[in-house]
Amino acid sequence: MLVFEAPGSTKSARIVEVEAYLGGRDPASHAYRGLTPRTAPMFGPPGRSYVYFVYGMYHCLNVVTEGDGLAGAVLLRGAEPLAGFDEGEPRALAGPGKLARAFGLTTKHTNLDLVHSALSIRDAPPIPPSRVVRSARIGLNEHATTNKPWRLCVRGSSGVSRP
DNA sequence: CGAATGATCCGA
DNA sequence: CGGATCATTCGA
Numbered sequence: 001m002l003v004f005e006a007p008g009s010t011k012s013a014r015i016v017e018v019e020a021y022l023g024g025r026d027p028a029s030h031a032y033r034g035l036t037p038r039t040a041p042m043f044g045p046p047g048r049s050y051v052y053f054v055y056g057m058y059h060c061l062n063v064v065t066e067g068d069g070l071a072g073a074v075l076l077r078g079a080e081p082l083a084g085f086d087e088g089e090p091r092a093l094a095g096p097g098k099l100a101r102a103f104g105l106t107t108k109h110t111n112l113d114l115v116h117s118a119l120s121i122r123d124a125p126p127i128p129p130s131r132v133v134r135s136a137r138i139g140l141n142e143h144a145t146t147n148k149p150w151r152l153c154v155r156g157s158s159g160v161s162r163p
Numbered sequence: 164c165g166a167a168t169g170a171t172c173c174g175a
Numbered sequence: 176c177g178g179a180t181c182a183t184t185c186g187a
Contacts, residue, residue: 019182028182038171055183056168062182075182097183107170139182161183 001124002079004103010084011103013093014124017078017153017160019137021062023071028140028147031071041111042071049119051100051110058097059105063114063121077138077151080159092158131155138162 003012023031023042030052031042041050046067053059066072079093085102093099105119114121137151138161153160 021182030182033172036172052182053170054181056170056181058183060182073182077182095183137182141181 003120005118012082013079015079016157019075020150021073042073047114049112059100060096061100078159078161094159095161
């Protein structure tokens with residue numbers, strides 16, 4: 001589960017949809033064209049955040065995975081609120097932009113240690129493999145992009161952006 | 164479908 | 176510098 005501790009409140013949500021991106025061999029990855037100031041966290045140690053700004057209005061949160069000179073990250077695309085959300089807020093965080101918005105994440109939250117920071121990822125009760133669906137990744141440029149079935153989501157969850 | 168909306172990156 | 180691009184979302 002994803003946890004964000006802010007002064008006065010702690011929000012948590014169950015992660016139900018993710019996509020994997022690898023640098024180097026994955027043309028869809030931001031790291032594909034090498035290290036830049038924006039993508040630097042993807043080349044850093046694993047267990048940190050990589051938050052980027054897209055389409056002039058949305059932020060997306062990734063978990064850096066590879067480390068040791070390799071670039072890789074997992075995009076968090078959907079979650080179900082667990083605690084800390086009040087009634088005015090959406091009951092499902094279906095889509096990476098919505099998820100980041102719900103937690104108030106901006107590029108200031110990039111490159112944070114997701115084990116020790118206010119923004120953290122913690123264990124949650126396991127999801128039975130029979131409920132995990134694997135598919136192609138969403139929203140990638142159709143042309144020249146080798147899309148891999150690296151999207152995982154929980155079947156039937158309200159936090160999934162697209163069935 | 165297409166607009167909104169701005170950071171980022173590449174090529175010149 | 177200019178402009179193409181973009182791991183999105185919402186509304187017609």
